[in-house]
Amino acid sequence: MTMRINWAVKFGACLLALAVMLLWSAPAQAQSAGEKVYKAKCAGCHGPDGTAATAAGKATKTPSVCTEEAAKATDADWTEIITKGKNKMPAYDKKLTEAEIKDVIAYMRSLCKK
Ligand code: HEC
Numbered sequence: 482m483t484m485r486i487n488w489a490v491k492f493g494a495c496l497l498a499l500a501v502m503l504l505w506s507a508p509a510q511a512q513s514a515g516e517k518v519y520k521a522k523c524a525g526c527h528g529p530d531g532t533a534a535t536a537a538g539k540a541t542k543t544p545s546v547c548t549e550e551a552a553k554a555t556d557a558d559w560t561e562i563i564t565k566g567k568n569k570m571p572a573y574d575k576k577l578t579e580a581e582i583k584d585v586i587a588y589m590r591s592l593c594k595k
Contacts, residue, residue: 515584518577523585526569531592541569547593559586 520529526543528535533543544551563582566572573582 513584513588514581515586515588518581518585519588522573522576523589527589531589543569546589552593556583556586559589 519527525535526537526541527533527546528538528543531546533539533545537543560582562570563577563585564572564574577585
């Protein structure tokens with residue numbers, strides 16, 4: 482009998498742990514797709530804030546996306562650079578979907594509006 486109660490307690494604890502895990506992961510899901518892609522693949526060079534003030538950003542001469550020049554570039558210009566690459570900027574046409582590129586551009590634009 483005690484065996485059974487033990488099992489029920491363990492099962493309950495498991496469910497509780499699962500619920501806690503789900504609650505914890507909820508804020509991560511609230512992150513936009515663009516933000517996720519940016520932080521995983523782009524922030525190394527472009528910097529978490531888009532100003533490219535990281536070691537890799539300096540080494541690759543990555544420009545800040547918060548300049549007047551960058552503000553003038555259209556989404557089409559940026560899509561072209563992201564898909565085809567430019568100088569040290571890698572091409573992402575095989576690594577990102579069109580939707581992801583659109584989202585990541587929106588996220589990069591939002592970085593400078595703070
Ligand atoms: C290895 C470093 C590196 C990584 C990683 C990188 N970039 Fe870049 N990026 C650059 C460099 C360098 C340039 C400037 C290219 C040029 O004009 O010579 C650039 C330019 C750009 C531009 C044009 C606007 C500007 O600031 O000149 C956009 C948009 C951009 N990158 C988006 C991205 C996105 C989105 C990702 C991730 C999916 C990414 N980059 C990852 C190095 C990088």
